Amino acid sequence: MKALLVGEYREGKLLESTYELIGFAKQLNAEFDLFMVGSKDQLPQVDAKLYLADVTTVGEYNPSLHKQLILEAADKAGADTIVFLHSSSGWDLAPRVALALNAAQVSEVVEVTADGYLLPACNAKLRRTVKSATAKTVVTLQGGAFMAADPGGAPQVEELSSSADGNTEFGGYEQAEAGEVDLGKAEIIVSAGRGVGKPENVEMIQALAKALGGEYGASRPVVDAGWVPHDRQVGTTGQVVSPKLYVACGISGAIQHLAGMKKSEFILAINTDKDAPINEVADVLVVADIKQFAPALTAKLEG
Amino acid sequence: MNILVCIKQVPDMESRFKIAASGTWFEESDLAWRINEYDEFAVEQAVQLKEQLGDSDLTVLTIGPARVKEALKKSLAMGCDRALHVVDDAAHEKDPFQIASTIAAFAKEKSFDVIFTGMQSQDRGSGQVGVLVGELLNIPALTTAVEFACEDGAVTVRRELEGGLKAVVKAQTPALVTCQLGLNTPRYPTLPNIMKAKKKELLEVPVNDLLNEESRLTALSLTYPEKKGSALILEGEISDLVDKVIGILKEKTAVLAK
Numbered sequence: 239m240k241a242l243l244v245g246e247y248r249e250g251k252l253l254e255s256t257y258e259l260i261g262f263a264k265q266l267n268a269e270f271d272l273f274m275v276g277s278k279d280q281l282p283q284v285d286a287k288l289y290l291a292d293v294t295t296v297g298e299y300n301p302s303l304h305k306q307l308i309l310e311a312a313d314k315a316g317a318d319t320i321v322f323l324h325s326s327s328g329w330d331l332a333p334r335v336a337l338a339l340n341a342a343q344v345s346e347v348v349e350v351t352a353d354g355y356l357l358p359a360c361n362a363k364l365r366r367t368v369k370s371a372t373a374k375t376v377v378t379l380q381g382g383a384f385m386a387a388d389p390g391g392a393p394q395v396e397e398l399s400s401s402a403d404g405n406t407e408f409g410g411y412e413q414a415e416a417g418e419v420d421l422g423k424a425e426i427i428v429s430a431g432r433g434v435g436k437p438e439n440v441e442m443i444q445a446l447a448k449a450l451g452g453e454y455g456a457s458r459p460v461v462d463a464g465w466v467p468h469d470r471q472v473g474t475t476g477q478v479v480s481p482k483l484y485v486a487c488g489i490s491g492a493i494q495h496l497a498g499m500k501k502s503e504f505i506l507a508i509n510t511d512k513d514a515p516i517n518e519v520a521d522v523l524v525v526a527d528i529k530q531f532a533p534a535l536t537a538k539l540e541g
Numbered sequence: 542m543n544i545l546v547c548i549k550q551v552p553d554m555e556s557r558f559k560i561a562a563s564g565t566w567f568e569e570s571d572l573a574w575r576i577n578e579y580d581e582f583a584v585e586q587a588v589q590l591k592e593q594l595g596d597s598d599l600t601v602l603t604i605g606p607a608r609v610k611e612a613l614k615k616s617l618a619m620g621c622d623r624a625l626h627v628v629d630d631a632a633h634e635k636d637p638f639q640i641a642s643t644i645a646a647f648a649k650e651k652s653f654d655v656i657f658t659g660m661q662s663q664d665r666g667s668g669q670v671g672v673l674v675g676e677l678l679n680i681p682a683l684t685t686a687v688e689f690a691c692e693d694g695a696v697t698v699r700r701e702l703e704g705g706l707k708a709v710v711k712a713q714t715p716a717l718v719t720c721q722l723g724l725n726t727p728r729y730p731t732l733p734n735i736m737k738a739k740k741k742e743l744l745e746v747p748v749n750d751l752l753n754e755e756s757r758l759t760a761l762s763l764t765y766p767e768k769k770g771s772a773l774i775l776e777g778e779i780s781d782l783v784d785k786v787i788g789i790l791k792e793k794t795a796v797l798a799k
């Protein structure tokens with residue numbers, strides 16, 4: 239395998255996730271080069287060839303132009319495998335590159351097996367093993383699935399440039415407004431998932447959080463529905479937390495939620511579905527209706 | 542304006558999945574089916590765009606066996622004007638490239654101004670089909686939209702990045718947008734609209750009329766995850782469960798020490 243790893247850079251910074259790509263290549267003992275849209279001031283620390291396109295000329299977001307640059311780098315590198323993170327940047331660019339290379343794309347790889355790539359299916363309740371049927375393959379890696387390589391060394395940089403226009407216009411970034419809580423500081427978090435059923439039931443989650451002396455949080459659908467403000471969302475597109483106790487109430491345990499709370503010291507999950515993937519990270523899974531269990535636990539704690 | 546929304550029907554994720562005899566997919570009997578969650582946001586956005594513009598035509602498309610008609614009927618009841626069922630009893634064997642090629646073959650001649658898809662499906666989650674359709678049609682594809690606006694022949698979306706960050710991006714139509722959770726609040730079809738939907742056009746076309754591409758991926762197996770978790774599973778009466786949990790919290794954590 240000769241891999242081209244597509245590193246990530248945002249708002250003037252190299253993203254740490256780039257080291258997961260390097261970790262992946264090292265784990266497979268694959269020969270690799272890197273490509274990045276970025277800056278000479280923010281180079282990944284690695285002894286490897288790096289094709290670098292200057293962000294000030296090609297922009298942080300410009301998929302049609304970035305695709306061209308990646309194709310050029312892949313060609314120069316003689317790469318047969320192009321590797322991205324399965325991130326907002328990776329899942330946007332990877333299919334474009336795959337199509338241009340007549341290559342199969344394997345999305346959200348969690349493991350490389352003897353015969354192919356292992357991927358999650360059905361909210362991580364199942365796993366699929368697939369194999370590429372094309373000469374070249376585009377791969378996106380699930381965040382956290384491969385151990386990041388330790389930074390070390392200095393890349394050998396070759397600059398790529400392009401003046402072509404893209405077919406999209408980038409209008410800048412918007413940061414989420416700071417809210418009333420910093421869940422990152424909470425020692426106990428009780429989170430409401432879709433399993434709580436209706437907005438009124440968020441109150442019983444708040445009550446349990448209070449009885450335990452902690453904060454309440456939520457999974458994304460509960461936030462999207464407007465039942466709980468966004469600053470209380472736990473997960474990749476919310477907060478990453480690691481409290482002493484995390485109580486997941488009616489939360490299935492999708493990867494994007496787990497990424498936000500799996501480092502918690504002790505995880506208690508309450509779910510009617512014993513097979514819910516939250517059981518992969520939970521210390522205790524109580525198989526019960528949260529609407530009965532939460533008030534009962536609160537009452538006992540207060541009593 | 543001519544609008545297309547592409548949807549997929551998926552099993553309810555709370556189902557118990559049984560691996561099928563083929564060893565590469567799950568048993569489809571005994572499952573409850575619904576519109577892919579991401580696609581519900583796509584349908585809603587397409588209907589809102591049609592309502593905003595007035596004079597426009599909205600087609601909903603899906604690929605699959607007979608059961609997927611339910612998903613089309615719900616979309617028609619939500620406000621789509623017409624539906625196309627690409628009939629394929631083996632849709633689950635197709636890879637994202639084949640699905641996208643099928644859609645693009647249909648869309649090629651229809652000159653849609655805006656195409657919506659979900660950002661990914663709940664069962665496969667590959668997140669490829671929308672972008673591939675855009676690339677095959679050679680139109681801009683904006684992914685992971687959590688906000689959408691269409692004005693003066695251009696679409697503007699807020700793309701969701703990690704950690705609460707969003708990027709504002711814009712493209713001229715024709716353009717394709719992939720929809721992320723929370724983009725809007727999908728409506729429930731009302732009874733009168735369900736009745737009206739029964740009179741709307743629902744065409745069928747066999748997949749082989751549209752698809753001429755080989756699969757680029759080979760499915761080797763479908764398996765249950767290796768049991769990584771060491772979760773202690775507690776079942777029984779609520780009051781016993783409460784006592785057990787308090788005991789465990791006292792023993793294993795310091796949170797009840799006060």
Ligand SMILES: Cc1cc2nc3c(=O)[nH]c(=O)nc-3n(C[C@H](O)[C@H](O)[C@H](O)COP(=O)(O)OP(=O)(O)OC[C@H]3O[C@@H](n4cnc5c(N)ncnc54)[C@H](O)[C@@H]3O)c2cc1C
Nearest residue numbers: 431432433457458473474475488489490492494510511528
């Ligand atoms: C790019 C991207 C980013 C995302 N970012 C995030 C993020 O930051 N945070 C996040 O949480 N999600 C995120 N998601 C969404 C994620 O994939 C899941 O859709 C979401 O986490 C599901 O939330 P949930 O577990 O509450 O709901 P569901 O998956 O619907 O699960 C509900 C659970 O409740 C259980 N249940 C039902 N009724 C009861 C009852 N009465 N008592 C007890 N249990 C019950 C069910 O068995 C089920 O397990 C993201 C998705 C994408 C694609």
